[in-house]
Amino acid sequence: MQPILARSALPDAPAQSAHDRVYRGLRQQVMHGELTPGTALTLRGIGKSFGVSMTPAREAVRRLTAEGALTFSASGRVATPELNNERIEELASIRALLEPELGSRALRRAHLALIDRMESINEANARAIRAQNPVDYIRTNLEFHRTLYLRAQSPAMLGLLETVWLQLGPTMRALYTRLRRTAAPPHHRLILEALRAGDDAALRLALRTDVTQGLRHLQV
Amino acid sequence: MQPILARSALPDAPAQSAHDRVYRGLRQQVMHGELTPGTALTLRGIGKSFGVSMTPAREAVRRLTAEGALTFSASGRVATPELNNERIEELASIRALLEPELGSRALRRAHLALIDRMESINEANARAIRAQNPVDYIRTNLEFHRTLYLRAQSPAMLGLLETVWLQLGPTMRALYTRLRRTAAPPHHRLILEALRAGDDAALRLALRTDVTQGLRHLQV
DNA sequence: GCCTCGCATGTGTGATCACAATCCGGTATG
């Protein structure tokens, strides 16, 4: 069964140029944790794997480094970021700040169909866990949150949040393989219950703990 | 007298390549309100004004559009963003979310020298108002806030905030010329007082009102 | 006088190239 995917927020619309295809492709690889921290990339390599020259690859990389999805070494070499604990905690606290706010804004507009959709994504998330598939797990987990936040009608805030997700992508992948979850994240149920009850305070709390819980047990 | 300027947070350090010079130059022009909303730019024009070819200009523009400092029209034309009221309010609410948090984090580490520095920047801000100089006004105003937030030791959060400032740059310029302030922003005094008193709640409130006040009276 | 069509100009895009810096092998040396 095909999971229902909510469209991403940042890249607004169609716009199919070569560098844009490369950008979206790389962005997805990073955000969904297909790359582990410290993975080295080369412009020529990126270009070849997307069937384009260096020029569009360079532009895509510029965009992604601007969003923190990739880092430049001093000599201009590009790689996925290796975050220290301090930075991870800071990014987690930003999530803990933004996500309850987005959830709260979405709450007023959340109708039953949305909750059903989230429920279905959450089941796909549980399947990914059973299948020990880290990429699917990360993807469906973010999908779950994004589906809610899209209802907040706050594109700028969602864009900022996706930037944070992007920075955490490779780290989340490394984290996942380290602790090998076997059960679904318990807070997703709480989020859904709070949504159904229309309880703002409970929703904020559930989102906050879901975010901090996932990243707390990390010792790099 | 030369105002004391706190270094920006995002572009970490030295790194002097051609595209980086262009990036920093454009970024400053946008953030400080040297460009009004809707100003059209061309890659060749940018390149010429910085003495480089199109290539570095293109990369700088990509970075800046990724941060929301510039927008692409459908045909790839680049211009400073023209924000609608909805977007302005959203960005203001993001500032109202992030800035009290950053201020609160800085409060614990704020010593007297920092407050003195902010006082001095605030005087420069008042001078810019008397001189009817919008760019200096915006620059010193942001400098005032950034000087405080740098103490929060939260580079990722400050980076996100600067992205928001960047998006608001041209709009703040347009706003400034519309309402022609004649007095210093009243909330800066409250911020300084809360800092001196070490009062977290008062500081959060003062920052929040300073941010929302400045952008509330805007009807585009 | 106003609108429409068409062409000249301007503009972004992507490919290619030359170049300098960096990295990474192996080899020689202590």
Added chain:
DNA sequence: CATACCGGATTGTGATCACACATGCGAGGC
């Protein structure tokens, strides 16, 4: 056996070019 060194291969950078397309101005028609 470990370490320093050297040279070839790899990599990012910036310039330049050809091309397709959008834009806008001017001429012609209504």
